[in-house]
Amino acid sequence: MMQKKESTFLNMALSLLVITLAAGFSLGYVNDITLEPKAKAKLAKKVNALKTVLPEFDNDAVSEVVIVKPESAKDSIEIYPAFQNGEFVGAAVTGFSEKGYSGLVKIMVGFTLDGRIYNISVLEQKETPGLGTKMKGEKFLRQFRDKDPSRYDLKVVKDGGEVDALTGATITTRAFTEATQLAYNVFVEQKEQWAVNNEQ
C-alpha cells in the first residue's frame, strides 16, 4: 500500500490545487452538456403552461412574448399573445406575488379576448406541501375559470371578496389572487395593441 502523503506545506497546497482543478474542470464539462437540456426543459414547461391556460392557438406564442414592467410590480411581467388564423384570441400573462407563505408565488393566467380568465397554471411556488400546494388542484382553480375580474372580486371571502380560500392556506390564496389581479391589470393595459388588428 502506498505511503500516506505527509502534511508539508507543499504537499497540502499541491493536493488541494489538483483536487480543485479536477473538480472545476469536471463541473465545467457537466455544465456544458446539461446547458441545452436545461434550457429545453424550461421551454417545454413554458409551452405546456401556455397550452393549458390558453384557448387553441396556432402562432409561436413563446417567441412573440412582450415583456413589460409595471410601476406597481417589483419584477417584469411576460405577456404571450395567442392568435388563431391571424385573429387575436387571448393572451397568457405571468403574474406573481411575494406574499406567499414561503415567498414567491408565480402563476400564468390565460385570458380570452373579452377579458375573462380561461385557465391558470402555477409556475413557481414553495408553499407547504399538502396545504398551499393545493392551489394547483382542479377544485381550487375551477372557481376562477370563465370569470371576468372586472366583475368578479379577486379577493378571499374573508377579506370581502368572492374567492374561496384553500383550507388552512389563506395566505397562499391571498398571494394567488394578488398575482391573478396583477396579471389581469397588465392584460387590460396591453391587449389593445393586438385586439385592434382584429377589426381590420
Add this chain to the structure above:
Amino acid sequence: MNKTLDQKQNFLKGILKENPVFVMLLGMCPALGVTSSAFNGLGMGVATLFVLLMSNVVVSLIKSQIPNKVRIPAFIIIIASFVTVVEMVLEAYIPFLYEQLGIFIPLIVVNCLILGRAEAFASKNNLFSSILDALGMGLGFTIALTALGATREILGSGSIFDIKFVGEDANTFILFILPPGAFIALAYLAVLFQRLTPKTS
C-alpha cells in the same frame, strides 16, 4: 471471521444496525425538511445515495494522496462537486423533482452522513468495501426517508405516492405535513425501528 460474511455485514450495517436516520440520527436536515411526501423522501434518498457512492469511491481511490491536515477541505470539495453535478442533472432531465427538492439539493453538501462516511470509512478502507458501505448507508437513508415521507403523507395528506385514498374534503392530520409533524413522526418511527431490529450486544 469469514471474508464474504464480513462484506455482507459491511453492507447490511447501514440498513439495520447503523441506520443513518433511525439509529445514528445523521442527516437530520433533509430527513426532516423534505419528507412531507413519500416521493420527496425517495427522491432525496436516491440523490444522497448517488453523492455518497461517488464520494466514497473517489475518497477511497485517492486517500493516500491527501495529506492528513487538509483531508476535510479535500473531502468537502469532492462532495460539493458531486452535489453540483446532481443538481445540474436533475434540473436538466428531471425538472419536476428538481423543483420539489429545491434548496435541499445544495444542502446535501452539509449532510454529515456523507462527510462522516468519507472520514470514518472510505479514507481507511479499500474501494470495494467503500462501495458496499456507501450502498448500505445510502439504502438505509433512502428507506428511512421514504418511510418517514410515507408516514407523513398518509397521516397528513391522506395519500401515498400522490395516490389519494380519502375524499377531497376529508380532514387529515395537517400537523404531520408541517415541520413539528416531522419530529413527531421521526421519533415514533425511530422507536418502532429499535423495537423491530434484533439487538446485538
